Amino acid sequence: MKKIMMGDEAVARGAYEHGITFAAAYPGTPSTEILENIAKYKEIYSEWAPNEKVAVEAAIGASIAGARSLAAMKHVGLNVAADPLFTFAYTGVNGGCVIVTADDPGMHSSQNEQDNRYYAKFAKIPMLEPSDSQECKDFVGYALDISEKYDTPVLLRLTTRVSHGKGVVELGERQNVEMKPYKKDIPKYVMVPANAQKRHVVVEERLKALRQLSEEISINRIEWNDREIGIITSGISYLYVKEVFGDEVSILKLGMTYPLPSELIKKFAEGVKKLYVVEELEPYIEEHVKSLGIKVIGKEILPIVGELNPGIIRKAIKGHELEHISVDTKVPGRPPMLCAGCPHRGVFYVLKKKKVPVLGDIGCYTLGAAPPLEAMDTCVCMGASISGSHGFQKANEHNGRKQKIFSVIGDSTFFHSGITGLIDIVYNKGNAVPIILDNRITAMTGHQHNPGTGKTLMGEESPEIDIAKLSEAIGVKRVRIVDPFNLKEVENAVDEAMNTDDTMVIVAKGPCALIPPRPQGECRIDQDKCKKCGLCLRIGCPAISKKDGILSIDPDQCTGCTVCMQVCPFDAIEKVR
Amino acid sequence: MQEVKSILMVGVGGQGTILASNVLAEGLLKSGYDVKMSEVHGMSQRGGSVNTQIRFGEKVYSPVIEVGAADVIVAFEKMEAVRWLNYLKKDGVIILNTVEIPPLSVLISKEEYPKNLIEEISKSVKTIAVDADKIAESLGNIKAQNIVLLGVLVKYLGLQGIDWEEVIKNNVPQKFVELNTNAFRKGLEVI
Ligand SMILES: Cc1ncc(C[n+]2csc(CCOP(=O)(O)OP(=O)(O)O)c2C)c(N)n1
Ligand code: SF4
Ligand code: SF4
Numbered sequence: 001m002k003k004i005m006m007g008d009e010a011v012a013r014g015a016y017e018h019g020i021t022f023a024a025a026y027p028g029t030p031s032t033e034i035l036e037n038i039a040k041y042k043e044i045y046s047e048w049a050p051n052e053k054v055a056v057e058a059a060i061g062a063s064i065a066g067a068r069s070l071a072a073m074k075h076v077g078l079n080v081a082a083d084p085l086f087t088f089a090y091t092g093v094n095g096g097c098v099i100v101t102a103d104d105p106g107m108h109s110s111q112n113e114q115d116n117r118y119y120a121k122f123a124k125i126p127m128l129e130p131s132d133s134q135e136c137k138d139f140v141g142y143a144l145d146i147s148e149k150y151d152t153p154v155l156l157r158l159t160t161r162v163s164h165g166k167g168v169v170e171l172g173e174r175q176n177v178e179m180k181p182y183k184k185d186i187p188k189y190v191m192v193p194a195n196a197q198k199r200h201v202v203v204e205e206r207l208k209a210l211r212q213l214s215e216e217i218s219i220n221r222i223e224w225n226d227r228e229i230g231i232i233t234s235g236i237s238y239l240y241v242k243e244v245f246g247d248e249v250s251i252l253k254l255g256m257t258y259p260l261p262s263e264l265i266k267k268f269a270e271g272v273k274k275l276y277v278v279e280e281l282e283p284y285i286e287e288h289v290k291s292l293g294i295k296v297i298g299k300e301i302l303p304i305v306g307e308l309n310p311g312i313i314r315k316a317i318k319g320h321e322l323e324h325i326s327v328d329t330k331v332p333g334r335p336p337m338l339c340a341g342c343p344h345r346g347v348f349y350v351l352k353k354k355k356v357p358v359l360g361d362i363g364c365y366t367l368g369a370a371p372p373l374e375a376m377d378t379c380v381c382m383g384a385s386i387s388g389s390h391g392f393q394k395a396n397e398h399n400g401r402k403q404k405i406f407s408v409i410g411d412s413t414f415f416h417s418g419i420t421g422l423i424d425i426v427y428n429k430g431n432a433v434p435i436i437l438d439n440r441i442t443a444m445t446g447h448q449h450n451p452g453t454g455k456t457l458m459g460e461e462s463p464e465i466d467i468a469k470l471s472e473a474i475g476v477k478r479v480r481i482v483d484p485f486n487l488k489e490v491e492n493a494v495d496e497a498m499n500t501d502d503t504m505v506i507v508a509k510g511p512c513a514l515i516p517p518r519p520q521g522e523c524r525i526d527q528d529k530c531k532k533c534g535l536c537l538r539i540g541c542p543a544i545s546k547k548d549g550i551l552s553i554d555p556d557q558c559t560g561c562t563v564c565m566q567v568c569p570f571d572a573i574e575k576v577r
Numbered sequence: 578m579q580e581v582k583s584i585l586m587v588g589v590g591g592q593g594t595i596l597a598s599n600v601l602a603e604g605l606l607k608s609g610y611d612v613k614m615s616e617v618h619g620m621s622q623r624g625g626s627v628n629t630q631i632r633f634g635e636k637v638y639s640p641v642i643e644v645g646a647a648d649v650i651v652a653f654e655k656m657e658a659v660r661w662l663n664y665l666k667k668d669g670v671i672i673l674n675t676v677e678i679p680p681l682s683v684l685i686s687k688e689e690y691p692k693n694l695i696e697e698i699s700k701s702v703k704t705i706a707v708d709a710d711k712i713a714e715s716l717g718n719i720k721a722q723n724i725v726l727l728g729v730l731v732k733y734l735g736l737q738g739i740d741w742e743e744v745i746k747n748n749v750p751q752k753f754v755e756l757n758t759n760a761f762r763k764g765l766e767v768i
Contacts, residue, residue, distance in 0.1 A: 239640065321645065335681070
């Protein structure tokens with residue numbers, strides 16, 4: 001049977017068909033749909049881990065136990081999981097293990113565009129790079145075979161257009177794979193120096209064998225056509241090259257990009273007159289080709305920044321673009337914004353008023369940095385808010401500057417990597433104040449459950465981890481739970497924080513407006529009372545607009561959260577529902 | 578079978594571009610085409626610009642459309658139509674929903690929603706303007722505007738031979754099947 005599948009969905013199908021029974025991930029665009037789809041197969045145990053490091057470690061445990069396992073994450077997630085990854089390369093596996101990294105060239109939804117192919121080389125782990133959905137499914141099978149045959153974890157690297165691109169996939173049957181027996185093996189699995197020193201030798205030996213495999217494996221293949229031009233490419237770039245050149249040029253398509261097949265590359269280079277490497281982001285393949293002493297054109301004509309597409313490649317190699325219409329009309333941008341009724345809005349409104357530094361984090365609430373709220377000073381990586389605020393505060397204190405420092409962090413991000421920052425504050429007697437924006441969901445990535453929501457990925461009930469109690473247990477002196485829709489309550493807590501040196505955490509607990517049951521209220525502007533001051537526009541609610549001088553609220557969008565009502569100095573806004 | 582056709586659907590998060598493109602892709606697959614699609618998730622729920630790209634033919638490589646390569650743009654919103662217009666082929670067609678969705682900068686009177694966009698667009702390309710929102714509203718739910726537009730597209734591409742109503746049934750919740758089937762039929766009648 002044939003089905004149209006997203007790349008992520010096809011990876012999930014591959015996991016199902018190839019007998020994986022354990023899968024873990026932390027959500028992150030564009031990888032999230034892998035686990036969301038795996039969860040539909042009851043044959044696979046699946047879970048949201050609190051972060052990527054935990055997901056990979058759990059997959060390592062499952063593999064050592066003897067099961068075929070998988071962990072998935074976005075590119076920056078692999079930074080978080082890098083620690084176990086590097087040593088997993090030494091221990092090797094028992095049941096086959098695939099680690100999926102979904103990179104985001106162009107940063108559609110990310111804070112950087114690192115090229116994770118370097119992780120394969122760095123950690124000495126083989127890497128496969130599918131180009132389309134069919135390959136996503138098939139390569140999970142190849143990866144598991146390689147993993148078990150060569151006793152190594154295998155990286156599967158997708159990029160946004162592969163993860164979220166859709167194509168036709170031929171479905172197969174599930175192959176039931178018996179769990180392997182577990183045998184205690186201290187020299188293999190206990191990486192103390194004496195054992196690790198021996199395992200590193202094994203890793204180097206394994207690499208030799210993998211290099212040989214890369215020369216022979218069917219997914220590294222040459223398509224000979226006219227030999228005037230030869231292009232080495234992989235992943236989504238292969239499809240772009242085919243789009244532009246069809247069968248006009250010879251192509252070396254690399255499905256396995258670590259280790260790279262040096263002999264195959266030499267043979268291909270000898271067979272063509274002019275050689276190009278077409279790859280997104282870094283000159284990863286290009287550097288290798290050049291290290292073999294081969295003359296090749298790559299990044300001098302193709303960008304390192306952003307995504308490729310057929311147009312860019314056409315222009316770079318063929319020297320022209322397609323004809324197209326150009327329009328002079330400039331239209332305003334349409335950046336994303338906090339939803340009407342979003343619980344984050346009120347907190348940012350109060351923080352803006354207080355003019356305090358707010359160290360930020362990653363989630364929907366990062367939109368609090370956008371106009372008109374602009375109430376966030378930083379966003380680096382998940383978890384960097386609380387720890388960053390601590391460093392900021394300590395540097396201030398040590399250098400004699402007096403200033404209260406706040407941080408904002410979502411519930412999911414707090415569980416991911418905010419807790420350790422809070423421990424830092426308590427342990428080192430800081431007084432920066434974390435505000436935990438507990439909207440009861442992981443909203444940014446499409447509303448996944450997390451350790452605070454009381455539900456698992458597989459839909460089971462589970463204990464809700466209580467953020468306030470956890471903070472108390474860590475030793476925070478003052479923990480205040482506030483309703484983020486009540487501006488006075490938020491402001492009181494912030495004022496209390498401004499006036500104490502005790503450790504303090506504010507938990508702003510109010511549900512995301514998009515989780516059912518969605519709020520059904522409505523506020524309305526009384527035009528007789530409205531003085532057209534426009535103050536309500538400063539909260540950046542998309543339900544409120546000003547047209548021809550008149551302010552009004554769109555009843556279809558408004559949730560009746562009352563934040564605008566509390567901001568209006570003339571009592572012109574009333575709750576009608 | 579003919580050469581590869583490229584359809585670009587553009588709009589604003591929440592307008593249902595993804596459902597429309599899913600239905601389109603599934604119908605095309607059923608009738609034997611190779612199909613590739615691309616969409617970018619992430620910020621779409623929070624009112625940002627969204628686009629989905631569908632390419633079909635005997636053999637399709639790239640899931641993304643390059644500038645100047647779209648046969649049809651289905652624009653769910655006027656400003657988005659302008660934003661993506663350079664993707665259209667010189668002789669391409671734009672199916673233009675006449676809806677206006679102001680971005681935040683316009684809502685708070687920082688910028689103005691550009692005027693006369695329909696005239697502007699139809700000056701440079703062949704334009705089929707459709708009041709899909711009004712048609713959907715007359716059927717009882719403005720949300721079905723996406724399927725009205727899909728109907729227009731199907732008619733324009735001459736793909737009425739495919740059992741679209743069956744595909745719609747597979748892709749929408751039971752209680753919305755009738756609404757969407759009617760929306761689709763209305764769309765077919767537009768041109
Ligand atoms: C290491 C890492 N993993 C995953 C992501 C993707 N990501 C960004 S924000 C976020 C979760 C945000 O959830 P939460 O903190 O609850 O805030 P909300 O969006 O609900 O406001 C995720 C998973 C990332 N940027 N970095
Ligand atoms: S999805 Fe939820 S948390 Fe995100 S902006 Fe909308 S209401 Fe706020
Ligand atoms: S009550 Fe005011 S702030 Fe809240 S959603 Fe409605 S218009 Fe927006």
